[in-house]
Amino acid sequence: MVQTTERLASTASERYLLIYSVSVLFIVTALVVIFFVVFLKRKNKLMLEKLEQEQAFEAEIVQAQTETQEQTLKNVGWELHDNIGQLLSFANMQLSILKMQVDNETKEKFKDTTEALKESLAEVRALSKTLNNEVVLNQGFEKSITNELNRLKKMKFKSAELEIIGNKIEFKNRKHEIIIFRIIQEFLSNSVKYSEADNIKVRLNYQPENLIVTLTDDGKGFDVDEAEKGSGLINMRSRATLINADINLQSQEGEGVKLILNYPL
Numbered sequence: 001m002v003q004t005t006e007r008l009a010s011t012a013s014e015r016y017l018l019i020y021s022v023s024v025l026f027i028v029t030a031l032v033v034i035f036f037v038v039f040l041k042r043k044n045k046l047m048l049e050k051l052e053q054e055q056a057f058e059a060e061i062v063q064a065q066t067e068t069q070e071q072t073l074k075n076v077g078w079e080l081h082d083n084i085g086q087l088l089s090f091a092n093m094q095l096s097i098l099k100m101q102v103d104n105e106t107k108e109k110f111k112d113t114t115e116a117l118k119e120s121l122a123e124v125r126a127l128s129k130t131l132n133n134e135v136v137l138n139q140g141f142e143k144s145i146t147n148e149l150n151r152l153k154k155m156k157f158k159s160a161e162l163e164i165i166g167n168k169i170e171f172k173n174r175k176h177e178i179i180i181f182r183i184i185q186e187f188l189s190n191s192v193k194y195s196e197a198d199n200i201k202v203r204l205n206y207q208p209e210n211l212i213v214t215l216t217d218d219g220k221g222f223d224v225d226e227a228e229k230g231s232g233l234i235n236m237r238s239r240a241t242l243i244n245a246d247i248n249l250q251s252q253e254g255e256g257v258k259l260i261l262n263y264p265l
Contacts (some may be wrong), residue, residue, distance in 0.1 A: 092117045126151045130185065133178045141177045142168070143201055145184060152200070153239075154193055159199045166206035169265050175241045180213060180263060183236045183247075187215045187259050190232050195219025195257060206265075213261040221251045 095117065099110050126147065129135045136144045142164065149160035171177045184202060191197055197219030205212040235247060236259075240247045245263040 031079065057260075123154075131263065136178060136181055137174055140202065141171070141181060143205075144181055148185065148188060149200070149202065152188060152192060157198060157200050159201075161199075161201045163201065163203040164206070165203065165210050169206050169211070172265070173243075176263070179239045179243050180245075180261065183239050183261060184213065184215060186232055186236050187257075191217045191219060191257070194222070209264055209265055212262045213263065215259040215261075216256060218256045219237055220257065221253045221255045223253065224249055 094227065095110060095114055099114075102110075129139070130144065130148050130151070134242070142162065146162050147153070149162055153160040188200065191200055195217045197217035200217045201215070203212075203214040203216075205214070237247055240261060240263075243263060247262055248260045248262075249257070251257040
């Protein structure tokens with residue numbers, strides 16, 4: 001009887017000890033898991049804060065670069081309009097005076113030169129307007145694109161068209177209007193310099209929550225992987241990042257270029 005009692009007591013003690021050990025092990029495990037989860041959350045939070053700080057810093061740099069570029073373009077526009085424009089006007093006036101002092105046969109020889117001066121003056125004035133963001137804002141987004149296309153059509157392209165789909169939605173932030181216009185200008189400028197295209201098109205598709213801008217030319221195209229390294233596309237992507245827009249560039253050699261900009265209105 002005594003041995004049975006001792007055996008039961010020993011079994012009960014071992015059971016309690018086992019329960020105690022399991023409980024302690026469970027609590028320790030739970031604390032380790034909790035600590036690990038808290039550590040991961042803290043680590044992820046710090047990494048996210050660091051990433052946000054880096055993105056904010058990069059955005060500030062791009063913003064500063066963009067503002068500097070805009071001011072530079074504005075200054076160039078003023079120089080073109082005020083200085084180069086005045087010089088061309090003066091040259092045209094002097095040529096007109098000279099024409100009055102010669103016979104009719106000689107006047108005819110000045111005809112082409114006079115026309116070239118007039119076209120140059122008109123081109124300089126048109127270009128100066130597109131470089132000044134205040135003028136672009138005053139003219140309006142679509143009107144500024146139309147003026148740019150008309151200018152390029154006179155210079156190079158057989159056709160340069162603007163297509164508008166949907167009902168126009170005004171920009172909440174008009175700085176974004178300038179940024180998108182500069183992206184379009186960058187594409188058009190690259191088409192003039194490199195594409196050897198005959199036709200170019202800009203499509204504005206106004207959707208309820210997005211503006212889809214599609215730019216196309218029918219030029220010789222290029223290797224997109226190589227273009228990714230170029231400053232032109234880097235500039236366009238940097239500007240798009242400022243306004244939370246996505247850019248998708250599509251091209252193959254011999255098949256022209258398409259650029260799609262998706263801007264959240």
